[in-house]
Amino acid sequence: MRRIYLDNNATTPVDPRVLDAMLPYFCEKFGNAASRSHSFGWEAEEAVERARQQVAALIGADPKEIIFTSGATEGNNIAIKGVAGMYADRGRHIITQVTEHKAVIDPCEYLREHGYRVTFLPVDRYGRVDVQQLADAIADDTILVSIMHGNNEIGTLQPIGEIGRLCKQRGVLFHTDCCQTFGKVPIDVESMGIDLLTCSGHKIHGPKGIGALYVRRKPRVRCEPVIHGGGHERGMRSGTLNVPGIVGLGKAAELCREHMDSEPARLAALRDRLQAGILAQLGDVYLNGHSTERTPTNLNLSFAYVEGESLMMGMSEVAVSSGSACTSASLEPSYVLRALGVGEDLAHSSIRFSVGRFNTLEEIDYVIGRVVSVVRKLREMSPLYELVQEGVDLSKVQWQAH
C-alpha cells in the first residue's frame, strides 16, 4: 500500500546523506572521543568537534557553547533544572508559558514541587505570549525565562528576539526550546539574546537519540548537571559521547544550513497548498494557530462535526496526528488547543499535518483529495452535521455528557 508521511513535526526520516556520514563511526572509527592516547580516540574527537561547528554555525554560536545530549527532553531538563540549581541562591522564580512541550512543563512542575515558584503565562487565541505580560511577570527573584520558539502542535512562533532582549535588560537568563525551528527558521543567539537553546537531531532528518544544548559562554551561563559522571561536555553532561549520533546531527545541521535560502520556502509552499486545497473544497474548517507567525512545516486544522481519530482512520495511508482525546490515553483533548480557547468539540476535530524534506507536490495533492472525500463521508454520517443542516444551534442543545 502506498504510504504518505505528513507527521514531520513528530519525527523525520534520516536523510541518506546523514546516514552515509554516520556509518564509518560504527565499525571503523569507533573510538571513544574521550580517549586521548591513541588515534582511534583522536579521529572520534575530531568528528565530534566538526559536528559542534556544524551545529553552532546554524544558530550563530561558538562551537565551544554546544553541548551534546541524548535529545531535546534531556536538553530542556539540563537547561531548566540545571539553571535552577546553579542560581538558586539568586532566586527561585521561573517563567514559562502554558503551551510549552511537556519536556519543559514537567521539569518546571518538578521544580515547583521542590520550592521554586513557576509562572505559566497564558497565550492569546493564536498561541502567542504577550511580551508586556511577560515583562510584568519578571520579579526580583526571577532567574529564568523559558519560552519555546515554534510550537510543536500548532506551529505558532513566539517573538523570541523581543523576549531575549527583554531578558537581557532585566538580567534574567533566557532559554528557548527550538526543536521545531532549528534548521527551519533563521536563529541567531546573539541578536536574539538567547542564553540557552535546545535542539534535536531527529526533527531535521538526523538520527534519534541525539540533541544539542547551546549554553552561552559570554557572559558565562552555568548549569548544574542532571547526569553526574566523567565530567564530559564541560561537566554539564557526563557520559561517553554518542559519536555516530553526533556526526549525524552535525551533518543534518549542515544540510539545513546549506538549503536555508530555499528549503523553508519550499516547505511553506507545500503547506500553503495543502491548506488552500482543503479550504477551497470544505466549509467549517478552522485553522489552529497563527496564520503567518508559524513554522513553515505545520498545518493544524479543525474539521467541524468530524472526530479527528475517525478522520485519520479513513485515510490510514496518510500519517498525520490529532489533538483528539481518542489518540491519547488521557481522554483529554490537546492542552495546547484548549489553551488557545479552542472549544473541546473542535479540539476533538483537529488534525496536525506537518511537511518535511521528502514530501512532494504530488503527495500534497493526493492528500487534499483524500481529506476532502473522508470528511464529506464522515459528515454524512455525523449527527452534528445533520442537526446543523436542520438549523439547530449545537451550543444550545442539552447534551447527555457521559
Next chain:
Amino acid sequence: MAYSDKVVDHYRNPRNVGSLDRNDPNVGTGIVGAPECGDVMKLQILVDENQNIVDAKFKTFGCGSAIASSSLATEWLKGRSLDQALEIKNTDIVRELALPPVKIHCSVLAEDAIRAAVNDLKRKQARRQQEAPMGTEPAGNP
C-alpha cells in the same frame, strides 16, 4: 493503535447509516454523548404493529470504535422485540468488536443509545395512549 478487522469493516462499510422520521409514532430516537466529549451517537428504531424492531439507523460523531459500535448495534437490533433490544449489553459489543480497554466507553455509549431510543419510543406510545380516547385508534402524529 491497531483496530480489529471487525472495527475496520464496520468503519469502512457502516451498516444502516441514516435517519428515520423522528416524528413517526413508531420511531424511537436516542441521542447520547456530547461534542465536547468527542462522541455523539444518534440511534433510531422503527417498530411494527407487534412492537418488533423492523428497521434501525444511526449517525455517529466519534472515533472508529464509536462508529463501529453503533453500526453493530443497528445490525443486532433488527428483528428484536423492545425487551430483547434492552438485552444488548456493552460487553457483547466489546467482545464482538474486540475493543481495547480505552475504547470500552464507545460500547457503553452504544448501549445507552439503545436504551434512549427504546425509552423515547415507549414515552411516545404512553403519551399517545393518554391522549387517545378509549376505544379509538390513534391517528396521525400526536
